[in-house]
Amino acid sequence: xxxxxxxxxxxxxxxxxxxxxxxxxxxxxxxxxxxxxxxxxxxxxxxxxxxxxxxxxxxxxxxxxxxxxxxxxxxxxxxxxxxxxxxxxxxxxxxxxxxxxxxxxxxxxxxxxxxxxxxxxxxxxxxxxxxxx
Numbered sequence: 001x002x003x004x005x006x007x008x009x010x011x012x013x014x015x016x017x018x019x020x021x022x023x024x025x026x027x028x029x030x031x032x033x034x035x036x037x038x039x040x041x042x043x044x045x046x047x048x049x050x051x052x053x054x055x056x057x058x059x060x061x062x063x064x065x066x067x068x069x070x071x072x073x074x075x076x077x078x079x080x081x082x083x084x085x086x087x088x089x090x091x092x093x094x095x096x097x098x099x100x101x102x103x104x105x106x107x108x109x110x111x112x113x114x115x116x117x118x119x120x121x122x123x124x125x126x127x128x129x130x131x132x133x
Contacts, residue, residue, distance in 0.1 A: 021072055024081040031091065033064055036125035038095035043119070043126070046104075046112035049133050050120075057129045 024030055037057070044052045068078060081087055102118075105111045119127030 024068065024073060024077060025084070025087050025090070027068075027071070030064065030068060031094075033060070033125055034091045035094045035098065037061075037129060038092055039098055039115075039119070039126040040129035042095060042099060042104075043112050043116040044130060046109055047116050048109060049113055050116040050130050051133055053129055053131050060129065 021027075037060075040052065040057070044050050065078070099112070099115060102115050103111050104115055116127075116130050117132065120130050120132060121127070
């Protein structure tokens with residue numbers, strides 16, 4: 001899943017035009033999907049009864065890259081965004097905040113399972129990347 005997030009981040013950075021677009025770190029669609037991917041990754045790692053939909057996640061990462069490219073982001077911009085430790089930390093922190101606000105507790109697998117089941121049931125972006133075993 002980490003590689004999927006990296007691919008998605010790379011894709012997002014590629015799609016920005018050189019002058020007219022906002023920085024990828026501020027592009028809501030891209031960031032929301034990267035945060036959702038991180039949420040899904042954390043859930044599948046912590047909850048033994050939920051797994052990732054790997055093929056679907058890869059296709060979504062590629063779609064996110066195409067989206068960024070279609071928005072006009074260059075390969076250099078996408079690479080810089082994906083290589084940014086600050087942006088990765090921000091995305092991870094946003095995902096952790098979401099999980100905590102929704103009841104996830106370190107060492108409590110069931111708290112992550114509850115979130116995962118709710119995400120799957122609501123057909124959220126994160127839920128679409130998950131499957132119950």
